[in-house]
Amino acid sequence: MLRIIRAALLVLALAPAGAFANTGVAFVHGTGKQTNALADYWTSAFVNSVRQGLPNTANFVVVNCDFTQYMWDSRAAGCLAGQLHSFVTTRNITDLVIITHSNGGNVMRWILSNPTYDSRYPTIIQRTRWVNALAASSAGTPLADAVISGNVFEAALGWLLGYQSDAVRQQQVSWMAYYNANNLLGTSGRPTLPRGFWNVVGTDVSSAPWSTQAYCAGYTQSVGLEFTQNWLASCSDGFLNCTSQRAAGTLWFNDVNRTGGRFLNHNQSRRDCFGLDVILRNDL
């Protein structure tokens, strides 16, 4: 109920949509360079399920960008802005729901926080209803620190353990603390974002072989996420602490509160696991 009320206030304040809104949905992937995110990142089953909530099920876009770069890079936010701007203008989308996963939330938050950086940004912001941020990496992750430390690039040594992307560097905890305090909106003590940023939080990982929870979206991923939890707090999705997932915007729901008590690990929160697709579909 609170989410609905908040949404109504935002509509009043920056009113992008009226009674004849043309609703669309955009899927924004996480860290990585995607050329076929529909198949490789989200899966067709997930996207096709979610978009059934649209009045016109063809009004969707699955973004493919290079999110191995810093969030502000032309290949990251620039690419994202280009695809979203093209989507809303060519299809006359006036009511855009953006679904992000992991670091995709940071790239989207760069756009929302820096509307004067790129002339496409204000149009995107004005036509956006809200962002549904699945497992957002808003405060970074100790796992990024773990792979960077001991491997920090030095000109005299190069990368000791192999190249690490700028996106991984950016998601180190102290780096995201800096960007949240200086370049991004929506965290505690900062101005709010111009659009709602609603977090879906994964709170644990199930990897027991006898647990059916562990198999949705791949058992191998669940095993790895069980180990990575060692670097994280007791509340985490295996890649991100719950505190990071909640750091920006507003909590929509913790996984167990809407999935019948089942966890959404970091891999499952971008798949049609435990009814997540239906929840997102009904939100449109």
Next chain:
Amino acid sequence: MNPTSKASSMRLLALALLPVAALALAQRGPALAPPAAGDLVVGQLAAGVRTPAADVERRPLEFFQPLAADTRLEAAPPHLAESREYWQRVDGDALRAGYALALTAPGAVVLVSPAAGAEPLVRSQLAIDSNGSRLPLDRAGDTLVDAQALRAAGMEVAPGSVGFRLRPGFEADAALVVAGALGDYVLHVFEPASRDVASARAQADTVHAGGTVQVQVALAGGGRIEAASGVLVSPAGQAFDVDYAAAADGGLVGTVAVPAGAGGEPGLWDLRTSVAASGRAGAFQRDVRIAVAVVAPVARLNGEVERAVRRVDGALELRLGIEVASAGRYELRGVLHGTDGKGARVALGLAQAAAWLEPGTGTLALAFPVLSGGSVSGPFELRDLQLVDQTRIAVLERRALALRFD
């Protein structure tokens, strides 16, 4: 739907693409407030800083978003980093012989990663020496995992890495043995249950080129710092040694000067401190890292302020003078507060304005539309003012309270 609010914001956005409308009787002032403790202010400008070749927006843009009246802005102190872990570069000879892990608590999480050119590892190669016995990882450790599983989980470890968690009971004298290790490896030991925690916090999260980065380092848990070393590393990989001195509170203060020509490249600088300490369980190591921004001081507020009401939409416009040393796209952003009928300070909204500026004197104007509803009057305050170098992704100046006027 509130058509006035939507219309105001739409007009504001539209104005960004038109020549600046004539102002109604612009007046000088108010004066820029003197900087307060914690503010970031540019001293000497740096000319001739290379303008990145990146595809930078050239159109002037402005944006306004209303904020809730009860918005409370609070500048966060520099990030406090805490560490219960260390990294060590270890060669294959030492790993084959057995490398002491120097643990302080049970349940250590260990990750061994081959450096470039080293032999990749499999789980069966690893064992633990403890209490005179050599035990395979299947017995001494649990939750064994290889690089494939970790990379599938999104943790980008080096190929050929192996991770495990040490079972309780081995922490007193555990040594890691890796049969067949060849080349250099990075050993990462994380002790989630340890009470020995190193912490680091920079004195300021942003430093202008030519300035000094200062970091406070402390060790909690009863241990004593025996020695410390560290480096400040730029995004391009230049490393500068940090000097450490004892602090009055028993910790350390690290200091490192930043070259005058630094900054201008994207990304943050990484200050790494490695602490050798002794505690209840013997000698141990902690590595702790923080990030700081090193910024080329290519522009600054020059103190000139003009205030006017825009004819076309009645927006309050605050025009601030900018002294520019290097061409680039610069942005000004700030939050306007007013006073409600009860005399309380209330937030009105966040305004942002950006434009390409050439060297010399320029101006950027923050526009605050007339907001209908409620009774908000002066005194007004412009708070949380930032001057940002959008070309180089750098915050140049930051003032908690910039202007106050009736």
